[in-house]
Structures are given as structure tokens and as C-alpha cells.
Amino acid sequence: MLRQPPSVDAWGGGGFRVSGDWRPGSLLIIDDQPRSWGATSLAALTPDDFAEVFAAGGAVEFVLLGVGLVNALPPRPVRDALKAAGLGLEFMSTEAAARTYNVLASEGRRLAAALIAV
Numbered sequence: 532m533l534r535q536p537p538s539v540d541a542w543g544g545g546g547f548r549v550s551g552d553w554r555p556g557s558l559l560i561i562d563d564q565p566r567s568w569g570a571t572s573l574a575a576l577t578p579d580d581f582a583e584v585f586a587a588g589g590a591v592e593f594v595l596l597g598v599g600l601v602n603a604l605p606p607r608p609v610r611d612a613l614k615a616a617g618l619g620l621e622f623m624s625t626e627a628a629a630r631t632y633n634v635l636a637s638e639g640r641r642l643a644a645a646l647i648a649v
Contacts, residue, residue, distance in 0.1 A: 536563045536636035539629040545648050547629070559583060560632065560644040562590045570647050573598045576605060578612035584643045585616050593619030595635065597628030597646035625649050 537560060541548040546555040549565045559568035561583060570580050584591055594613055596605060602624045604610075613620045623631065625646050632644040 536560075537565050538633050538636075539644075539646070542625060542629045542646070543649055547646065547648065555648075557648045558644070558646045560636075560646075561587050563636070568645060570645065573603055573605060573647060576609050578608055581609065581613065581645070584613075584618065584645070587643065590641060591618060591643045592641045593621060593643075595628050595632055595642050595644045596620060596622040597625030597644070598622050599625055599647050600649050602627070 537550045539547055539549055539558075540551065546553060547558045548554070549558065554565065554567065557568040557570045559566050568580070570576055581594070584594055598605065602622065605620070605622055610620060625648070628644065628646055632642070632646075635642055
């Protein structure tokens with residue numbers, strides 16, 4: 532039986548509604564499991580913020596990063612660490628990333644969604 536991935540139904544107000552449940556703060560979804568994520572801003576991101584993604588191994592092909600209200604380039608150490616781990620990186624505003632996650636997850640893509648709360 533195929534497991535239904537969670538859906539990101541709404542965002543804003545400092546959190547996300549995931550499959551009907553409000554989750555305050557930033558959000559990390561790996562292997563269809565949503566969890567709180569300690570990231571608070573794009574500028575403060577470090578490779579350590581992606582430790583759970585690195586630990587997921589083959590469960591993740593790429594990271595879909597929601598960077599906040601406005602799209603901006605993630606810090607170089609983050610980009611370099613993901614590349615060194617063989618992971619792709621797509622980054623966009625959190626709103627766009629939440630919508631994109633829903634489409635890609637429904638297609639069965641192996642991704643991690645790392646969404647900074649707005």
C-alpha cells in the first residue's frame with residue numbers, strides 16, 4: 532500500500548498547516564515525515580541544519596529549500612555541503628517551495644522539504 536505524503540495546506544503566521552494540523556516554526560519533511568526544524572532565517576543557515584537530511588541517505592535525492600519571503604541564494608557552506616553529499620538543491624520563496632513540495636511529493640519524488648517559516 533502506498534503511503535500518502537503529507538500536504539502543506541497553508542503557510543504564514545510563523546508556521547505551517549500540514550495535513551490539517553498547525554505546526555509552529557520552520558518545517559522539515561523527510562521520507563513523508565514532517566518535523567520541526569530549528570532554522571529561523573536564510574542568513575543563519577549552516578550545514579548542521581541539514582544533519583537529518585544527510586542522515587537520511589538514499590531516501591533523499593534533493594532538498595527543496597523554502598528560503599523565506601523572498602528568494603535568495605543560500606549560504607555557500609550550505610550549498611557546498613549538499614553538493615558534497617551528492618544532493619541536489621532547489622531554492623525558492625517559502626510560499627513557492629510549499630506549493631512545489633505538494634506537487635513533487637504527490638509524484639513520489641524522493642526529496643526533503645526544508646521550509647523556513649514566514
